[in-house]
Amino acid sequence: MNPLRVTVWHEYRHEKLDKQVADVYPEGIHGALAKGLAPYGFDIHTATLDEPEHGLTQEALDNTDVLTWWGHMAHEEVSDEIVDRVQERVLNGMGLIVLHSGHLSKIFRRLMGTGCMLRWREADEKERIWTVDPSHPICDGLPEYIEIDEAEMYGEHFDIPPPDTLVFISWFEGGEVFRSGCCYQRGQGKIFYFRPGHETYPIFHLPIVHKVIANAINWAKPVTNMAPVRGNIPEFMA
Ligand code: ZN
Numbered sequence: 001m002n003p004l005r006v007t008v009w010h011e012y013r014h015e016k017l018d019k020q021v022a023d024v025y026p027e028g029i030h031g032a033l034a035k036g037l038a039p040y041g042f043d044i045h046t047a048t049l050d051e052p053e054h055g056l057t058q059e060a061l062d063n064t065d066v067l068t069w070w071g072h073m074a075h076e077e078v079s080d081e082i083v084d085r086v087q088e089r090v091l092n093g094m095g096l097i098v099l100h101s102g103h104l105s106k107i108f109r110r111l112m113g114t115g116c117m118l119r120w121r122e123a124d125e126k127e128r129i130w131t132v133d134p135s136h137p138i139c140d141g142l143p144e145y146i147e148i149d150e151a152e153m154y155g156e157h158f159d160i161p162p163p164d165t166l167v168f169i170s171w172f173e174g175g176e177v178f179r180s181g182c183c184y185q186r187g188q189g190k191i192f193y194f195r196p197g198h199e200t201y202p203i204f205h206l207p208i209v210h211k212v213i214a215n216a217i218n219w220a221k222p223v224t225n226m227a228p229v230r231g232n233i234p235e236f237m238a
Contacts, residue, residue, distance in 0.1 A: 011071035012048040036210035066095035091187030095220025100197035127151040152198040
């Protein structure tokens, strides 16, 4: 079986501008994710905002089964043309995994159709990410909850459509809760939003986080190459 083709997309700005972030992610968040996902046998490529066409040429997307997306400070610099292109691929079956601050990315807001804002606080709080759908493939091999000692808080209300399936809920020691693992289908594509992963915390170095993302990639992979026929069908089908 051919390995799944995964493109790890990363804005890659904080690391260039902020030494504190570069110390946490010397190879960029995309580098940390590519390294962490490598043991799962995917065919992994990375792409970043400052590459031509943000590294997301039509050819690159046509050769991607699942795209992961992390952005934060430069969402508005992603060109609408590329957003159109990614949306089209998702609607035609490419999986999309949106990570942490990617909740405000153009592509996520486009696919959700809502504002996607939430409440947040940077106060090194403990987070417990509770599994609320233990039979779901994204939870395969996971414990009852994942604990992260220090995290940025994201709290409700999170302005998203109700997920088709809610997989995780986070609790923070400051008292807030958050829908941390949300599954959607749009067209033939599957989308998973996963909360953890601020640029100043080493969360994308954690093997348990790699496991969740790997499970999500396997869940979100395209399941068929058959193109559904739509529109006027003039002849009866025998
Ligand atoms: Zn953050």
